[in-house]
Amino acid sequence: MSNKSIALQSAEYKLLLTGFTEWLQLLNYSPLSIPVYATALKDFLQYQEQNNKPSIEQLHAPDAQAFILQLQDKTGQRTGRPLSHKHINKYIQALLLFSKYIRQTGRSVIGLSLQRLEEATTKPVWLTTTEIQKLYDVTAQTILGIRDKAMLAVYYGCGLRLNEGACLELQDIDSTKKVLHVRKGKGYKERFVPVAEKNFEAIKLYLDHARPQLLQQVRTTAFFIDANRGRPMQKQSLYVRVKQLAKKAKIKKKVGTHTLRHSIATHLLQSGMKLERIQQFLGHGDLDSTQIYTHLLNDAT
Structure with missing residues (x-):
């Protein structure tokens, strides 16, 4: 990313950058993503200024x-290596x-x-x-x-997903329909996830017996409660707890919460569930993201 000390010179571009940032906020983009997109746009607007194009009227599609292309020719200041495609894709x-x-x-009517x-993807x-059964077996009574x-x-x-579980609240558990309401999915998309009977029993037991004891004197609607302070569990704590279970179960693979997500998707596909239903279940924005599980199965056979 650019050196933040370098300011835009064009007053028009400064307003444009501010407006773009506010627009992203109105569309409920992640607070983590907005600064990344804003900084990338600032870099582009500085590039335009350097090429004597300090106005939106001077913007042409080939400029982008x-x-x-010039980003692809650059090297990282710390690594000395070409910028990764993942990094450049943030600019795109x-x-x-x-x-x-x-x-x-x-x-402007210009379309970029x-x-x-x-x-480069890792499977x-x-x-x-x-x-998975080993993980359940090592949970204590x-x-x-x-x-x-x-x-x-x-x-x-x-x-x-990790954040989806961390953001779960009591009102998101529908005991009548046996579904979880995911209100804060990726891209702020909501979905309803069906809960199988065995899993629902585990959730109900936690709600009825464990959660009230963990709460202590704290009042919160968060689903997962910290053991020490009775407060909502943070994402990192949930992630670490899963890793501890995997270590206890002597599973050699690198395990995190997302590993469990990949696992259920693969098992559902193995059981014959159609990709479209798995896509809905996982909350994928497109079917391409779900297709990876067909490749996993092919590699395993």
Whole structure:
């Protein structure tokens, strides 16, 4: 990213950057993503200034492509290596959003057409049903053990992402329909996730017996409660707890909450569930993201 000490010179561009940032906020983009996109746009606007184009009226579609091409020729200040495709794709995504912003707000009719670069992908790790059973087997017959089973029910049984599970609240558990209401999914998308009977029993046992004891004097609607302070569990604590279970179960693979998500998706596919239903279950924005599990199965056979 750019050196933050370098300021834009064009007053028009400064207003444009502010407007773009506020637009992203209105669209409920993640507070973590907004600064990344804003910084990337700032870099592009500085590039335009350096090329004597300090006004939106001087913007042309090829400018964006030229900016991306010069990024591909750059090397990282710390690594000395070319910028990764993943890094450059953040710029591409920012410019595509900027293109949408200027057209929607009437600032320009120019459309910036850019193609994302292919990123090097690593195949996700998943556990066999035997390994999943080992995780359940090492949960203790204690208050924390009951909470551990509820965590496995949420992250494996329901396939939630780490943040989705951390953001669960009491009102998100529909005991009548036996579904979880995921209100804060990726991209702020909501979905309802069905809970299998065995997983629902684990969740209910936690709610009825373990959670009240963990709460102490704290009043909160958070689903997962910290053992020491009676407060909502943070994402890192949930992640670490899953890793501790995997270590206790002597599973050699690198295990985290997302491993459980990959595992349930793979097992559902093995059981014959259609990709479209798995896509809905996981909350994937497109089917391409779900297709990875067919490759996992092919590699395993």
